[in-house]
Amino acid sequence: MADIQKLDVKELGKLRAFSHATRAGGFIFVAGTLGTKPGSFELVEGGAKAETRQTLENIRTILRAAGADLADVVKVNVFVTDMARFGEMNEAYLEFFPSEPPARITVGCAALALGAFVEIDCVAYKP
Numbered sequence: 001m002a003d004i005q006k007l008d009v010k011e012l013g014k015l016r017a018f019s020h021a022t023r024a025g026g027f028i029f030v031a032g033t034l035g036t037k038p039g040s041f042e043l044v045e046g047g048a049k050a051e052t053r054q055t056l057e058n059i060r061t062i063l064r065a066a067g068a069d070l071a072d073v074v075k076v077n078v079f080v081t082d083m084a085r086f087g088e089m090n091e092a093y094l095e096f097f098p099s100e101p102p103a104r105i106t107v108g109c110a111a112l113a114l115g116a117f118v119e120i121d122c123v124a125y126k127p
Contacts, residue, residue: 026127
């Protein structure tokens with residue numbers, strides 16, 4: 001168990017009940033992340049597309065703190081509160097994964113924390 005490390009990134013807001021990520025060996029498990037402005041719990045304005053961009057920027061920040069980047073992501077889970085916004089979420093998502101994207105699922109859900117449209121978690125691998 002000595003090869004397990006909890007990661008928290010000072011630049012991002014975080015509730016006490018969560019770690020931003022956990023590194024276990026070469027795997028980095030990034031917790032569900034929202035499109036909040038750095039250092040706060042305030043969502044960016046602009047809807048699902050803007051939130052997706054900010055969410056992925058926040059995930060990039062977390063991964064970099066773990067010594068990895070978006071290119072190391074192998075699995076993504078996307079949660080959206082309105083599947084009618086799937087297209088705009090996907091447009092922003094593809095800005096970050098333009099070719100050979102990681103395995104992914106998108107799940108429609110009733111509600112997310114802070115009233116967000118989008119929440120994303122992922123697994124990266126960086127030995």
